[in-house]
Amino acid sequence: MRRVYFDHSATTPVRREIAEEIQKFMTDYFGNPTSLHYFGRQVRKAVEEAREKVASSIGAQPGEIVFTSGGTESDNMAIHGIAMTNKNRGNHIITSAVEHHAVLNTVKALGKEGFTITILPVDKYGMVSVDDLANAITNKTILISIMHASNEVGTIQPIKELAALAREKNIPFHTDAVQSLGKIPVDVNELGVDLLTISGHKIYGPKGVGALYIRKGTRWRQTLFHGGAQEKLRRAGTENVPGIIGLGMACEFAMQEREQEARRLSGLRDRLIKEVMEKIPHVRLTGHPTMRLPNHASFCFEFIEGESMLLSLDMKGIAASSGSACTSGSLEPSHVLLSMGIPHELAHGSIRITLGRDNTEEDIDYFMEVMPPIVERLRAMSPLDQETEFAMESSCEACKVRSACRR
Ligand SMILES: Cc1ncc(COP(=O)(O)O)c(C=O)c1O
Incomplete structure (x- = not known):
């Protein structure tokens, strides 16, 4: 069967050159550094x-890079470290409603430890407003953490403007750049951020490795692990x-390769979005129409469950996702889509297509060949389809929100 991988925001294959090289660091060069x-x-x-390569890819100094076990650890380390180091100065932390759970849950956990949390709302495209951030800052604010680009809807945040506000007030600014690195320019000085998270497996490196950039002079100290003096x-x-x-490579x-690959992928993405919107009725593009990652297309299909689409696509050899990798499998619709004002029932019909190095025009052709009949078939069977009278009559009376009916 033809296999098409359209889930590069969940993870990417390790590049062959990288896999071959890192093999040597398990067998030949095995020493403890x-x-x-x-x-x-x-x-x-x-x-x-490797540290020099990582630093140079984001315009940092090698001494400002700390290796971690991935994006989740970097986010935890950044937020917890700043909060604990600066708690004598204030207890207020600001983040946004569209963050990855690695940020959101870390901030919420600090909320239970006496910190005051502000979660900024977003507009219908998932964008944070600079004015909202300006209004949220108080003289107790000790950290602002807002992601560079959304894993779920691909929206790119105005980090430069947001971080400039933080800089004016001398507040450390962290951004999660797990999804943006390798796709759009990421330069810590250009963006004006103090801490930045990256992860290996989203950029064709191995899983279980990442890095945290910490600007020299930032009031941050290690607060999570107790042990040796590494890093x-x-x-x-x-x-x-x-x-x-592997991360360095x-x-x-x-x-x-970023510039050239981003150009190629945005061509494929634009074609995919155009054809889906033209050829399939009752579909909404989620995320910003232009300020979005070059490889990212996400939609909500009315009257269908995202999971049924994913399973049908999988049976045709196409791997996509609904919501983020971490929440797919959960029955709750994505917190990101809900925060963008998308109703529950529509959010249940979300699907995310994230393109990568191996995808071609033929993959888009194939998707456009199989997707319209899948949607038609699922809608014909769906109790959610308003046009299916019988299904509507027989749908569960107990459910006020139609899509919530999973009996
Ligand atoms: C925006 C974002 N932040 C953090 C993470 C977590 O990264 P890791 O899987 O390396 O822990 C992910 C992974 O999906 C992500 O998309």
Whole structure:
């Protein structure tokens, strides 16, 4: 069967060149980078070269990069570290309603520890307003964390403008750039951020590795792990050397290929969006129409459940997702779509197509060949389809929101 992978925001395949290289750091170059002997020294050198590559891909200094186990840890480390280090200055943290749970749940956990939390609303495109941030800042605000680009709807936030406000007030600004790195320019000085999260497996590197950028001079200290003095006391634990080597290479490739690949992918994305909107009735594009990631298309289909679409697509060999990877499988519609004012029943019909290096025009042709009949068939069967009179009559009376009926 033809297989098409359209879920690059969930994860990406490790590039073959990277997989081959990191293999050597499990067998041939296996030393502990902390060891002073030859075996340790040669690995330390490779780790520091990887740090330079990561730093250079975001315009940072190598000393400002801390290796972590991925995006989730970097987000936790950034937020918890700033909160704990600055709690004598204030207790107010600002984030947005569309953040990944790695940010949102970390901030909410701090809310239970006595911090005051403001979760900024977004507009119908999932965009945070600069005015809303300006109004939310108080003299107790010690951290602002707003993501660079949305994993769910692809919307790119005005980070430069938001971070400038924080800078004026001397408030540390963190951004989660897990989805933006490798797709749009990410430069810590251009954006004016103090902390920035990246993850290896979204950019054709390995899973279980990431990095946190911490601007020199930021009042942050390590608060999560107690242990050894690795990463200059910023992250205890023996380094994930193969992962770090892979992350360095992935960042280097991303830097070299980003512009050209973004141009190619945005062409495919625009064609996909145009054809879906033209050929399939009752579909809404979610996320910003133009300020969106070049590889990202997301929709809500009326009168259908996202999961049924995903399963039908999977049976045709197409891998897509509904909502974020972490929430698919949950019965609750995505918090991101709800925060954009999309009604529950429509949010249940969400689907996300995220393109990557291996996708071609033929993949879009194939999708457009199989998707319209899938939608037609599911709608014909669906109790949610207003046009299906019998189905409507027999749908569950107990359910006020039609799509909530899962009996
Ligand atoms: C925006 C965003 N932040 C953080 C993460 C978590 O990254 P990781 O899987 O490396 O922990 C993800 C992964 O889906 C993400 O999309």
